[in-house]
Amino acid sequence: MPSACDSQRLAGIAISGRILGALFYYAPDSETVAPLLTTLTAPGWTSQWPWQDTSSLHYGEQLSLALKNGDMAALRGAHQRLFIGPDALPAPPWGSVWLDKECVLFGDSMLALRQWMRAQGIVFQQQDNEPDDHFGTLLMLAAWLAEQQQPHQVDELLAWHILPWSERFLTLFIAAADHPFYQALxxxxxxxxxxxxxALLIPVAGKKLYR
Incomplete structure (x- = not known):
């Protein structure tokens, strides 16, 4: 049974992982995200964010302002450019692109993630045979594990499969976003x-990045 401290941590990961994961994974006009965008424009929504530090609150407010001041066509266009193409993506959201020597989808790091999920009994069905290591998907998986009160699995997922490459990905993603919503996100x-x-209880794995 998780301690009170663990339960609070897991609750924060569950909330933030669900929101951030969906915003990174789904199109802004999708049925999944459209209601979420409405919530993000509500006054005071940031008061519900698990961490009330200055930076988190600032960028939460920037998300709201970008939605209020922007239009859906521009947001869709930014999503297309950042996550779909047809041009090369400036910051590909799949872990193996950063962790695999060949910088390919379905690389060794994704296969290691898939093996880890299988060992944990996690059944993870992707649409259209999509790679399992999309940044948004992994955040939602962390949220799901947190909801299941599985602190050790959350820590392993973060330390082995997300955090080794996420900082580099996010740095380039922010630099290339060219849209206030995705910059703030x-x-x-x-x-x-x-x-x-x-809050991790195990060290983050040191892995070489190839981008």
């Missing part, structure tokens, strides 16, 4: 993962 994710990292 990247910054909020970076500060949130720093909080997740601070």
């Amino acid at each position: 990247g910054e909020l994710a970076r500060h949130t993962l720093a909080h997740w990292r601070d």
